[in-house]
Amino acid sequence: MTNEKTAALTIEIDRGKCIGAGNCVDVAPGVFAQELDTGVVVLLDRAVSDDSLSTVGEAADLCPSRAIALVPAGRDTAPG
């Protein structure tokens, strides 16, 4: 059985909501970064893998301004 849960998720960020608290960078530094000039979040990798699910999920949970969401991937990328 394939892991439908992770295969079906990608990360979405809302830069307008970001307050630059930087918790996401703390827990998932390979996935999120902060722009040097503004401190606003930058997404380095949209994909959620089995390995990254727990840290990415934690980043979304810790985000105080609710700027990170894990959303179902588009139908074309979802497993058959």
Next chain:
Amino acid sequence: MKCDGPALVTSHAGPSLDVTGYDCTTTERYEMTETADIGWPLARSNERPLDPPPQVAELRRTCPVVRVRLWDDSAPWLATRYDDIRAVLANPASSSDTLRAGFPHPNDGVRAARRAERAFIRADPPEHDEKRSMFRREFTASAVEAMYREFTENAVRTMLDDIEQTGPPADLVSALANRVPSAVLARLLGVPIEDMGFFTKRVETWMNLNAGPDVQLAAMAEIHDHFADVVSERTSLPGDDLLSRLILEHVNTGELAREELIHIVRLLIVAGFDTTANTIALGTLAFLQSPDQLALLRAQPELINKAVEEVLRYTSVTHHTGYRQASVDMEVGGYTVKASEGLVAPLYAANRDPERFPDPDRFDITRDARGHLGFGFGIHQCLGQHLARLELRIVFRQLVERFPNLRLAVPADRLEFTNAITYGLRSLPVTWDGVQPA
């Protein structure tokens, strides 16, 4: 839980508050709680001064969202569960604008101070976002690491040298807890360390709820006047510091009024000094009261990051924060809060919720305390949290390494806690023996 007894009348400091018979689950709840008389804030117990007031746990079990009575007879909604507190703080309908009519405050001293603070911490979007964004890059984890790590490590080492040479005993509030953030702030603002005594003395008065609103406001005004002069100096002669950068990039371009910069910098002083100083003091006390945890951190210094999150969760020094006002009708824990009603979402209540942190009153540096609300939640979450973490990690790591036998020099029940906007200790007398070579 179905409550069936009558509502109990309680006093503000009533240690005997029994809320088990308090009716908070019936459909009449709203009406009942409108006239309820649970005074807030409640007093902490003398036996466990690092814990929230003991009735908070009982309220969380029986009436997790309930109206309470404040000093001015207003009756905001109090939330005591982690999920509800987090939701209140993250809700865009929760206003932080302290100038709104009916905004709730825990007492008249906090009310005076927070109405006089005209900085983005007391503003809602879009104004809040516009102003906070000017400060973000100064406080990212990588920026504070690059700008302050080496400086702070050296500063703390020197302070511990002093303590070692002049003691035992020592007062860790004056010799360490107050000195660390003072040194970092002097660096951050580019002011001489000798000037910091001026600020910290006035911050103490500003925070002191025994002083009275007029005295508190006078101390705030003195800091304001001093910064007005500093801002003038930096405008004509910029240096390599945060203040100069803000003047060059935001004041000179017309985005930020000079007067507002002064308000914001004054807030940085209190947010950067008072919170960190008290967390160092109360965190040290937590370690001294759990010597096994102190020994564990000494044996496994790699636990330092976890330990600091636990210190932040356990101490929750900003015990008079989390006050908001509903700007429109909103829902909290299944109840409707109407527009203009007050909200109280205490960080210490969230941080001791057993649903989120099992055995919450136990200080345990091995637990996963991440997700604690020690820095708040929502758009106002602490701007300087990475700087605070950096300072706390350096302080506790060096302290346990240098003073393995650190212990209280007085009985715990003789320690004096402050009646202040931020919770803390008047002094922390410690002693030690068998100091390891540096």
